Amino acid sequence: MANTATMDEPTRRDMLFIATGAFAAIGAASIAWPLINQMNPDASTIAAGVPVDVDLGGIKEGQIVTVKWRGNPIFVRYRSQKEIDEAVNVDVAKLPDPQADADRVKKAQWLVLIGVCTHLGCIPQGHDGPFDGWLCHCHGSVYDTSGRIRQGPAPYNLAVPPTAFSADGKKLTIG
Amino acid sequence: MSGPSTYQPKSALGRWFEARLPIGGLVHSSFVAYPTPRNLNYWWTFGAILSFMLGAQIVTGIVLAMHYTPHVDYAFNSVETIMRDVNWGWFMRYAHANGASMFFIAVYIHMFRGLYYGSYKAPREVLWILGVIIYLLMMATGFMGYVLPWGQMSFWGAKVITNLFSAIPLVGNSVTTWLWGGYAVDNPTLNRFYSLHYLLPFMIAGVVVLHVWALHVVGQNNPDGIDVKNVEKDTVAFTPYATIKDSFAVVVFLIFYAWFVFFTPNYLGEPDNYIQANPLATPAHIVPEWYYLPFYAILRAIPDKLIGVCALFGAIIVLAFLPWLDTSRVRSGKYRPIFKVCFWLFVLSCLGLGWLGAQEPSGGYVIAARLLALYYFGFFLVLLPILGLVETPRTPPASIAEAVLRGKTATIDQH
Numbered sequence A: 001m002a003n004t005a006t007m008d009e010p011t012r013r014d015m016l017f018i019a020t021g022a023f024a025a026i027g028a029a030s031i032a033w034p035l036i037n038q039m040n041p042d043a044s045t046i047a048a049g050v051p052v053d054v055d056l057g058g059i060k061e062g063q064i065v066t067v068k069w070r071g072n073p074i075f076v077r078y079r080s081q082k083e084i085d086e087a088v089n090v091d092v093a094k095l096p097d098p099q100a101d102a103d104r105v106k107k108a109q110w111l112v113l114i115g116v117c118t119h120l121g122c123i124p125q126g127h128d129g130p131f132d133g134w135l136c137h138c139h140g141s142v143y144d145t146s147g148r149i150r151q152g153p154a155p156y157n158l159a160v161p162p163t164a165f166s167a168d169g170k171k172l173t174i175g
Numbered sequence B: 001m002s003g004p005s006t007y008q009p010k011s012a013l014g015r016w017f018e019a020r021l022p023i024g025g026l027v028h029s030s031f032v033a034y035p036t037p038r039n040l041n042y043w044w045t046f047g048a049i050l051s052f053m054l055g056a057q058i059v060t061g062i063v064l065a066m067h068y069t070p071h072v073d074y075a076f077n078s079v080e081t082i083m084r085d086v087n088w089g090w091f092m093r094y095a096h097a098n099g100a101s102m103f104f105i106a107v108y109i110h111m112f113r114g115l116y117y118g119s120y121k122a123p124r125e126v127l128w129i130l131g132v133i134i135y136l137l138m139m140a141t142g143f144m145g146y147v148l149p150w151g152q153m154s155f156w157g158a159k160v161i162t163n164l165f166s167a168i169p170l171v172g173n174s175v176t177t178w179l180w181g182g183y184a185v186d187n188p189t190l191n192r193f194y195s196l197h198y199l200l201p202f203m204i205a206g207v208v209v210l211h212v213w214a215l216h217v218v219g220q221n222n223p224d225g226i227d228v229k230n231v232e233k234d235t236v237a238f239t240p241y242a243t244i245k246d247s248f249a250v251v252v253f254l255i256f257y258a259w260f261v262f263f264t265p266n267y268l269g270e271p272d273n274y275i276q277a278n279p280l281a282t283p284a285h286i287v288p289e290w291y292y293l294p295f296y297a298i299l300r301a302i303p304d305k306l307i308g309v310c311a312l313f314g315a316i317i318v319l320a321f322l323p324w325l326d327t328s329r330v331r332s333g334k335y336r337p338i339f340k341v342c343f344w345l346f347v348l349s350c351l352g353l354g355w356l357g358a359q360e361p362s363g364g365y366v367i368a369a370r371l372l373a374l375y376y377f378g379f380f381l382v383l384l385p386i387l388g389l390v391e392t393p394r395t396p397p398a399s400i401a402e403a404v405l406r407g408k409t410a411t412i413d414q415h
C-alpha cells in the first residue's frame, strides 16, 4: 500500500510520474516549434524575394529612382560630385552610427539603399532635410547623402542591400 | 460575498434542471440577489456599458466577417462593397468602427473611475490587474482591426507598430520578420491579423468572466471607499436597483454612440484610410487611432528608439503595479485633498498627451510632450508612493449608510 511505503523509497508511481512528465515536456516543446515557426516567411515569399535588375541607363545625375524588392522600396541614387564630397568629407567617428562612405557604395556615384527608416519603418523623403540626403517625416530622422543617420530617433544608417553591377556597368542587380 | 445560493426555482421543470446544472442559482446570486453598495454613483455603470459594447463589437464583427476578404488585393474593395452593396453594410461597418471608439471611451472612464476611488487597492489587486489585461487585449484587437480595411493608415500604422519590436536588442529584426511572415508588411501579415482580430475579442470575453468573478468575490468598491459592514443597511440588491440604473446608463450611452454612427461616422477616423494601402508611399502625417495617441506622444517625446519604445510599453505596464505604488491607507480620492489635485492634473496630462500625439513632432510640441510624459510617470512612480506617507486624509464616514444619509433626516428604509 502506498501510505506504508517510506518517503525515501522510490515507488512505481514516482517512476511513472518522471517518465510521463519527461515525455510531456519533450512533446510540448516539439509541438511548440512548428506552431511558432509557421509564422516565419513561407517558401513562396522567400522565392518571390529573388534579385531584381535595374537599368541604370535611364537615370540622370542627381536623380533617385525607387524600385521594389522584397516588398520594400530600394533607393538607387545617382549622386552628383557635390553630394559625393558631402558624404566623404565628414568626421566618421562623430557619426551616431559610424561608417565611411566608401564602405557603403561600390561605385561612388551610385548609392543604393533599402528605403526603410531604421526608426519605425516609414519611407524617408529624398533630397530633403539639412544634409541633402533624406528626411523621414514620421518622427523627423535626418539622413545624409550616404544614407547615414545624422539626427533624430533612428538608431542606424539606412541599410545597404547586396548589389552587383554588370560587366558594362549599365545594369544593377539588387539582391 | 455571494454565499451559497438559496435560490429555489418556482417551476417543477426549473427545479429538475437546477438539480442537474445550477446555472439559475449562479445567475440569481450574481445578478439578482447580489448586494451592491447603496452609495454607488453613475461612474459605476460603465462596467455594464463595457459589457454591452463587447457584445456589440462581436455581433457587428461577425456580420462584417461574412462579407470581408482578407487579401491585399481585395480587402479594401471588400470594405467598399460592404459600404455600398451589402444590405445595411454601411450601418454594420460604421457601428463597428465607431463601436471601437465608444468601447475605448468607456474603458478610459472606467479606468479613471478606478484610479480616483482607489478601486485597485486591497483586496482588489487581482481584479485591477485582470482589467489591465483586458485593456491590453483591447488595444491589440483595435490595432489589428484597423489594419483590416487595408487603407493607407492601416498599412503604415501596421508598419510603425510592428517595427516597435525591431527595437529589441539582437533579435529585433527576426521578431519583425516573424510577425510579418515576410520581409515587409504584406499579405501574410493581413491574414494573420484577421485571424487574431477574430480570436482576441473572445479571449477578452474570457478575461471579463474572471474579472467579474474576482469582483463578486471581493465586492464592489464605492465612492467613499469604505467596506460594507452591515449588508442590510449598506447595500441594496442588484435587481432591481443596479439592473435599472445600468440599463438606463446603457441607453444614454447608446444615444451618444448612435449620434456618431448616424451623424458623423467618420469624425473619429482618418481620411487617408479611404486611400488604398501603398507600400511605396508613406502618408505625409501618420497618426494612430485617437485612443493610442497619448502613448504615441510618449514614444515620440523621446529621441532614442529603444528608450522610446520602453517608455511606451512602460506607460501601460505601470498600471499593473498601481496597487503597490499607492501607499495611502485611505481608498477614495474624495478624502485625499492633495491626491485629488494630482489626479486631475494626471487626467489633464493624459488629455494633453493625446492632443500632442496628433501634432507634428517638432519644436514646442516635443518639449510639451516631454513635460507631460514626465508628469505621467512622476504621478505613478513619485507622487503616489510619497503622497500616501505625507498627506493627511480627511476621515471617511463610518459606514456606507452614514455616507448616504449624511445631511438627510430620513431614516434608512428597511425594504
Ligand code: HEM
Residues within 6 Å of the ligand: B054, B057, B058, B059, B060, B061, B062, B063, B064, B065, B068, B079, B093, B096, B097, B099, B100, B103, B138, B141, B142, B143, B145, B146, B147, B148, B149, B197, B198, B200, B201, B202, B204, B269
Ligand atoms: C473587442 C472588440 C473589437 C474591437 C475593439 C474591434 C475593432 C475594429 C476596428 C477599429 C476595425 C476597423 C474599422 C474600420 O476603420 O473600418 C475593425 C474592423 C473589422 N473587424 Fe473588428 N473589433 C472587435 C471585434 C470584432 C469581432 C469579434 C469580429 C469578428 C467576429 C470583428 C471583425 C472585423 C472585420 C471583418 C473588420 C473589417 C471590416 C472593417 O474594416 O469595417 N471585429 N474592428
Ligand code: FES
Residues within 6 Å of the ligand: A117, A118, A119, A120, A121, A122, A136, A137, A138, A139, A140, A141, A152, A153, A154
Ligand atoms: S519612422 Fe522614420 S523617424 Fe520614425
